[in-house]
Amino acid sequence: MPSKKSSANRALARAIRSTRERRGYSQEGFARHVGMDRSYFGAIERGEFNVSLDTLVKIARGLGTTGGALCSKAKL
Amino acid sequence: MTGRGANQATAPPGRMDYLPDSRILTPADKAERRTLFMAFGANLRRARLSAGITQRDLAVRAELSSATVASQLEVGTRPPNFLQLVMLGHALDTPHDALLSQLPVPLRERSTRLMLALVRKHPGISADELANALRVKPSYITMLGGRLSLEQRVIYERFRFWPSTDHANEL
Numbered sequence: 389m390p391s392k393k394s395s396a397n398r399a400l401a402r403a404i405r406s407t408r409e410r411r412g413y414s415q416e417g418f419a420r421h422v423g424m425d426r427s428y429f430g431a432i433e434r435g436e437f438n439v440s441l442d443t444l445v446k447i448a449r450g451l452g453t454t455g456g457a458l459c460s461k462a463k464l
Numbered sequence: 465m466t467g468r469g470a471n472q473a474t475a476p477p478g479r480m481d482y483l484p485d486s487r488i489l490t491p492a493d494k495a496e497r498r499t500l501f502m503a504f505g506a507n508l509r510r511a512r513l514s515a516g517i518t519q520r521d522l523a524v525r526a527e528l529s530s531a532t533v534a535s536q537l538e539v540g541t542r543p544p545n546f547l548q549l550v551m552l553g554h555a556l557d558t559p560h561d562a563l564l565s566q567l568p569v570p571l572r573e574r575s576t577r578l579m580l581a582l583v584r585k586h587p588g589i590s591a592d593e594l595a596n597a598l599r600v601k602p603s604y605i606t607m608l609g610g611r612l613s614l615e616q617r618v619i620y621e622r623f624r625f626w627p628s629t630d631h632a633n634e635l
Contacts (some may be wrong), residue, residue: 396550420615438545441504442497445567456561464550464560 398435399462400444405433407451407461422450496568502540503567509538511558525555575600575608583618583625591623 408418419429424446431437432447439447441455448455512522512534519534526548528534536542537552544552553560575598582589582597591609595602613620616628 396547400546423611423615438547440546441544441549442500444546444549445500445564449573454561455564455567456559459550459553459560459564464553 394435396462396464397438399464400439400458401433401435403458403461404447404451407453407458408433411451418450422446497543498540499568501543504544504563505538505540507563507565508544508552511556511562512538515556515558517556522552522555526551575604576612579605579608579612579625580617580627584627587626588624591625594625 408415411418413421415430415433416426419426422429424443428437429447432439432443444455444458448458451458512519517525518531519538520531522528523531523534526534528537528548528551533542537544537548549560549563552558553563556563578598579594582594586593591602591605594609595605598605609618609620609625612618619626619628
């Protein structure tokens with residue numbers, strides 16, 4: 389069920405984006421903050437990637453939260 | 465969702481310009497990733513045993529391709545991706561927080577934070593002094609300092625570090 393997969397990734401992407409914006413980071417600034425390629429991070433925020441655990445943890449820590457909190461925010 | 469599909473970190477079609485982390489990470493980074501995956505695996509195993517199910521049951525419920533995958537996730541030889549994480553949480557009826565709790569903070573993240581704090585406190589601090597303070601090899605400081613310098617978070621000249629005025633707030 390591709391739609392189910394992509395909806396989960398999109399839900400996570402929305403949670404990441406809204407948390408990032410609330411923290412006052414630009415997309416580029418945040419990518420630099422966590423040592424990630426800007427275009428890669430942009431693709432994550434568009435829900436185009438099924439991120440691995442370490443990437444999820446890296447983003448969560450950069451946002452000052454946890455992977456579990458991001459999942460909760462995404463209502464998964 | 466098929467188990468096989470959820471087992472692979474996927475890139476969008478035609479977007480091959482992103483290098484997978486595993487190809488650009490240093491051995492130290494890879495070791496840290498492994499530690500992270502092992503900590504996750506321990507959480508997963510604990511949750512599965514609490515649920516009273518076998519790895520085979522878990523594989524079926526979470527739509528993993530085989531019980532071997534469940535085993536690999538538990539011992540940390542296979543990293544879970546986000547969709548697997550979601551499926552595992554649902555399969556075990558466990559909050560994601562439980563699966564993601566008490567994961568180790570990577571050495572590089574700890575070192576970066578400490579190094580930035582020390583550079584701010586002692587402008588002009590040497591690489592050797594930083595290495596002693598952080599209890600790492602000087603070559604690690606050189607690598608980390610080079611990266612922070614490229615990101616313009618510190619100024620690195622003649623083996624000494626100064627805080628960058630552009631990023632003074634984060635130091």
